[in-house]
């Protein structure tokens with residue numbers, strides 16, 4: 001098992017703008033996301049991310065999609081698109097521990113915070129867009145600062161993706 005976490009943030013640390021706005025993300029980031037999804041076997045996300053991004057998910061995909069929710073019954077209308085579970089992220093990860101599957105954590109802030117506080121994951125792909133949103137959905141929940149987050153990680157690679165200055169940072173855990 002290998003776990004990758006992928007996120008795109010604004011310069012001021014948001015993963016979505018007010019009302020879930022995602023228009024600030026660059027096409028280059030979209031390419032990174034698309035390729036990373038291709039490269040992985042199991043996609044894991046919170047119900048907020050699933051509901052916001054569900055148009056991306058086709059029926060009959062070769063990928064296993066797992067959506068975390070406290071109330072799987074609430075999502076029966078979408079059961080053809082994903083497996084909804086109230087299992088803990090850590091237990092889901094453990095269930096793949098002896099397999100060669102590649103797991104991808106797609107967010108949102110609940111899952112990112114859980115990964116970082118419980119040290120779940122091997123690699124983090126973080127796109128930083130040169131945009132200040134001012135408000136929206138924070139990358140991490142308030143008990144974790146971006147500084148604390150980066151302190152526990154090793155920067156493996158950094159790439160500028162376009163002339164606007166979108167940056168892709170690749171971290172591994174300590």
Ligand SMILES: NC(=O)c1ccc[n+]([C@@H]2O[C@H](COP(=O)([O-])OP(=O)(O)OC[C@H]3O[C@@H](n4cnc5c(N)ncnc54)[C@H](OP(=O)(O)O)[C@@H]3O)[C@@H](O)[C@H]2O)c1
Nearest residue numbers: 007008015016046047048049052068069070107108109110
């Ligand atoms: N820029 C990016 O890289 C990026 C990435 C992902 C998402 N987003 C955006 O961020 C927004 C969604 O993020 P979010 O932080 O609001 O939502 P989220 O983390 O995707 O989902 C939150 C929900 O997930 C469920 N959940 C989380 N942890 C759980 C656990 N341990 N056990 C059971 N259920 C759990 C709960 O669902 P229930 O309420 O159903 O119980 C919770 O309300 C959307 O606008 C999306 O487009 C951006």
